[in-house]
Amino acid sequence: MTIRVALCGNPNVGKTSLFNALTGMRQYVANWPGVTVEVKEGVRSWRGHQLIITDLPGTYSLLATSLDEKIARDFLLYKTPDVVVVIADALSMEQGLYLLLEILELEARAILVVNAIDEARQKGLVIDRQELSKHLKVPVVLTSALTGEGIQDLLDCIVSTASTEQKRVLFNFSDKTEKMIQQLAALIKAQVGEAASRWFAIKYLEGDPHVVERLSQLVLKSVAKPGNLKSQIARERYDHIQLIVKESIMAISKELSMSEAIDHVLTHKFIGIPIFLALMYLAFNFAFETVQPLSDFLEGTFSHLAELTKARLGEGMVTSMIADGILGGVGAVLAFVPNIFALFFLLGIMEDSGYLPRAAFVMDRVMYSLKLSGRSFMSFLLGFGCSVPAVLSTRGIPDVRERIVSVLSVPFVSCSARLPVYLLIASIFFSRNQGVVVFSIYVLSMFAAMISSLVLNRTLFKGQKGIFVLELPRYRLPSFRNLALYTWLRGKHFLVKAGTIIFISSLVLWALMYFPDPNDVTRSFAAQIGKAVSLVLRPLKFDWRASTALFFGVAAKEIIVSTFGMLFNTQGETLTEQLSQLFDPVTAYSFIVFVMAYIPCFATLATIKSELGTKYAVISVIYSFSMAYVLALAVRMIGGIFA
Amino acid sequence: MKFLLLFEWLTAFSLFLLMIKGETMLAFCVLIFSFIYLFGLLESRKDPQRIRAHAMVGGIMFFVVAALTFLNDLARLELKFNLSRALLILLGVIGLIQARAVRKHFK
Ligand SMILES: Nc1nc2c(ncn2[C@@H]2O[C@H](COP(=O)(O)OP(=O)(O)O)[C@@H](O)[C@H]2O)c(=O)[nH]1
Ligand SMILES: [Mg+2]
Numbered sequence: 247m248t249i250r251v252a253l254c255g256n257p258n259v260g261k262t263s264l265f266n267a268l269t270g271m272r273q274y275v276a277n278w279p280g281v282t283v284e285v286k287e288g289v290r291s292w293r294g295h296q297l298i299i300t301d302l303p304g305t306y307s308l309l310a311t312s313l314d315e316k317i318a319r320d321f322l323l324y325k326t327p328d329v330v331v332v333i334a335d336a337l338s339m340e341q342g343l344y345l346l347l348e349i350l351e352l353e354a355r356a357i358l359v360v361n362a363i364d365e366a367r368q369k370g371l372v373i374d375r376q377e378l379s380k381h382l383k384v385p386v387v388l389t390s391a392l393t394g395e396g397i398q399d400l401l402d403c404i405v406s407t408a409s410t411e412q413k414r415v416l417f418n419f420s421d422k423t424e425k426m427i428q429q430l431a432a433l434i435k436a437q438v439g440e441a442a443s444r445w446f447a448i449k450y451l452e453g454d455p456h457v458v459e460r461l462s463q464l465v466l467k468s469v470a471k472p473g474n475l476k477s478q479i480a481r482e483r484y485d486h487i488q489l490i491v492k493e494s495i496m497a498i499s500k501e502l503s504m505s506e507a508i509d510h511v512l513t514h515k516f517i518g519i520p521i522f523l524a525l526m527y528l529a530f531n532f533a534f535e536t537v538q539p540l541s542d543f544l545e546g547t548f549s550h551l552a553e554l555t556k557a558r559l560g561e562g563m564v565t566s567m568i569a570d571g572i573l574g575g576v577g578a579v580l581a582f583v584p585n586i587f588a589l590f591f592l593l594g595i596m597e598d599s600g601y602l603p604r605a606a607f608v609m610d611r612v613m614y615s616l617k618l619s620g621r622s623f624m625s626f627l628l629g630f631g632c633s634v635p636a637v638l639s640t641r642g643i644p645d646v647r648e649r650i651v652s653v654l655s656v657p658f659v660s661c662s663a664r665l666p667v668y669l670l671i672a673s674i675f676f677s678r679n680q681g682v683v684v685f686s687i688y689v690l691s692m693f694a695a696m697i698s699s700l701v702l703n704r705t706l707f708k709g710q711k712g713i714f715v716l717e718l719p720r721y722r723l724p725s726f727r728n729l730a731l732y733t734w735l736r737g738k739h740f741l742v743k744a745g746t747i748i749f750i751s752s753l754v755l756w757a758l759m760y761f762p763d764p765n766d767v768t769r770s771f772a773a774q775i776g777k778a779v780s781l782v783l784r785p786l787k788f789d790w791r792a793s794t795a796l797f798f799g800v801a802a803k804e805i806i807v808s809t810f811g812m813l814f815n816t817q818g819e820t821l822t823e824q825l826s827q828l829f830d831p832v833t834a835y836s837f838i839v840f841v842m843a844y845i846p847c848f849a850t851l852a853t854i855k856s857e858l859g860t861k862y863a864v865i866s867v868i869y870s871f872s873m874a875y876v877l878a879l880a881v882r883m884i885g886g887i888f889a
Numbered sequence: 890m891k892f893l894l895l896f897e898w899l900t901a902f903s904l905f906l907l908m909i910k911g912e913t914m915l916a917f918c919v920l921i922f923s924f925i926y927l928f929g930l931l932e933s934r935k936d937p938q939r940i941r942a943h944a945m946v947g948g949i950m951f952f953v954v955a956a957l958t959f960l961n962d963l964a965r966l967e968l969k970f971n972l973s974r975a976l977l978i979l980l981g982v983i984g985l986i987q988a989r990a991v992r993k994h995f996k
Contacts, residue, residue: 369996504995507942517924524918528957536961
């Protein structure tokens with residue numbers, strides 16, 4: 247028999263971890279609410295049954311207010327899984343039970359899973375599973391996705407629950423509320439059917455936008471306005487939950503917990519933000535300076551290989567293609583692999599330990615005055631890795647206006663693909679202050695994103711302030727396995743890119759530089775494109791070589807580095823020595839500022855297009871290009887004063 | 890406890906003054922982390938848990954700075970053994986020990 251199982255629960259309770267434990271798959275888990283924005287499916291056979299398990303995005307309630315909540319709800323409503331597994335966090339069960347109460351109103355076969363039981367035990371909490379099950383009238387399983395405890399029980403429980411009869415567990419509201427619900431239910435029975443009428447009535451009273459719209463033809467206003475009892479219903483459910491929790495959980499102490507203690511300092515009113523900046527600096531310094539010898543070694547190896555090829559094969563087209571095109575272009579990018587992996591490793595530690603949401607929380611005070619919530623700051627922080635997941639993560643932002651503003655601003659945050667460009671330029675022109683220069687670009691990029699949000703908000707949207715509802719996860723010592731997986735998955739993406747997009751475009755670029763005259767690169771096709779582009783960029787003093795690099799870099803930012811690698815790949819001198827003639831320090835800095843801000847790469851544009859439509863992708867191109875231009879000009883002018 | 894915090898804060902602050910010339914950014918990190926101890930001193934005496942929280946987090950932070958700086962020196966093959974490095978390592982080691990000792994007090 248095939249059993250369709252849906253996993254749902256609040257963000258960050260361990261749904262994906264359980265999903266992995268149940269299916270044996272390896273989805274990345276993050277100690278960070280809002281990671282699962284898409285629906286993932288896996289299969290597991292158990293005692294002769296085939297379980298098709300779906301991992302839904304985290305949701306706090308079935309009142310679909312943000313996109314990922316809507317995805318989860320629509321799945322439950324329209325795909326009607328055979329068994330719904332509601333996962334709650336053992337250390338904060340209330341939110342999870344709230345969701346369970348809502349799901350029970352849907353006439354579903356539900357199982358309550360209390361996850362992270364290992365942590366609860368460590369804290370001296372005892373959870374009485376029979377008691378919980380008695381009050382909620384659903385089977386309860388205690389699990390730990392970390393130790394694997396309870397996973398087999400859960401599988402057995404799914405199989406046995408699937409063959410039970412479907413039943414609806416009614417939660418009885420207070421008399422007054424019940425009366426209202428029944429009155430409404432009677433009115434809408436004709437339209438939605440007897441069975442669903444109660445659910446529709448409750449959702450109508452809670453003000454669910456989709457239900458209200460669906461019932462809009464009926465004249466219900468005389469009984470109650472939509473959303474009339476929203477807070478009343480929520481309060482009654484919470485009161486009920488509080489009672490259950492009191493009966494079934496026994497805690498021991500009231501001391502400050504570890505997480506509270508750490509939070510007391512890290513989210514401190516005065517030093518919270520400085521600590522965040524200091525930690526960021528240390529992390530970047532590690533990725534740029536400490537690992538640099540490895541990168542230098544790789545760079546040396548690649549140019550050595552190129553010379554060796556030339557010596558072995560003699561001059562000619564094939565030699566040039568291998569030495570200049572592949573080794574010069576792809577090698578220039580691959581040299582930065584150690585930096586990228588180090589950066590991801592440290593970001594991984596911050597993410598997995600639970601620190602990043604705190605950073606967003608601390609910054610929320612600043613963001614609030616920009617009329618944005620800390621939620622968009624989280625997307626910005628994700629953007630340090632790659633803009634694509636950062637854009638996707640804005641799905642968790644309930645307010646459409648704020649979401650658009652965030653999507654347009656996220657690409658300013660420096661993703662890892664831009665890092666090779668900064669490192670290359672900084673090591674040549676600012677060798678003594680390399681770490682500081684690169685860090686300054688990162689800080690600037692953060693500022694650019696925030697200022698962009700501010701400007702867009704003020705001018706285009708004139709919105710109101712968003713409210714921050716992010717829940718802070720507990721601190722955890724990052725597990726090495728999870729960290730390694732994280733670093734590898736993200737870093738692999740970079741390697742794959744080097745082997746595909748960058749490899750191919752290096753070959754294309756090489757051809758454009760080699761023809762029509764192999765001996766004179768200034769007459770090549772690439773140079774002609776570059777010269778045309780440089781007309782536009784002339785006020786910034788970027789010559790045709792820089793312009794060529796920028797032009798091809800729109801596809802993927804690393805290509806800027808491969809272009810330089812090829813343009814300056816003549817024998818004898820290293821790339822570094824030759825590049826130093828290209829810019830003066832002010833132009834060099836304005837060049838990296840331009841790279842930081844200008845047009846998002848193809849992958850990001852495609853994501854923006856699929857999330858918000860072509861219109862916003864086009865807007866994003868124009869907007870970021872103008873912003874880059876303005877910023878680079880500003881650097882020129884400020885630099886001109888000092889130089 | 891407060892006595893230890895005061896000692897650590899004074900040490901960290903002198904370290905900041907020592908390093909500000911040569912390694913400005915690192916010096917500012919040390920300064921910021923030293924404020925963790927300073928604000929711990931300002932907590933009320935009746936609330937020992939709060940003071941311990943500052944001691945623990947400050948200790949971890951100094952351990953992190955010391956470890957990263959050591960790694961960085963190592964990578965450049967120039968191990969420095971001057972006064973500021975000695976102080977930094979001292980703060981890092983004390984920090985680690987005190988963080989481990991204090992953490993028992995939290996649930
Ligand atoms: N100690 C412990 N940690 C867990 C458990 N389940 C999940 N986690 C951690 O909780 C965090 C969030 O997990 P994730 O599966 O991404 O949650 P989701 O957002 O609900 O999908 C990760 O850091 C996991 O390693 C558990 O049973 N015990
Ligand atoms: Mg997940």
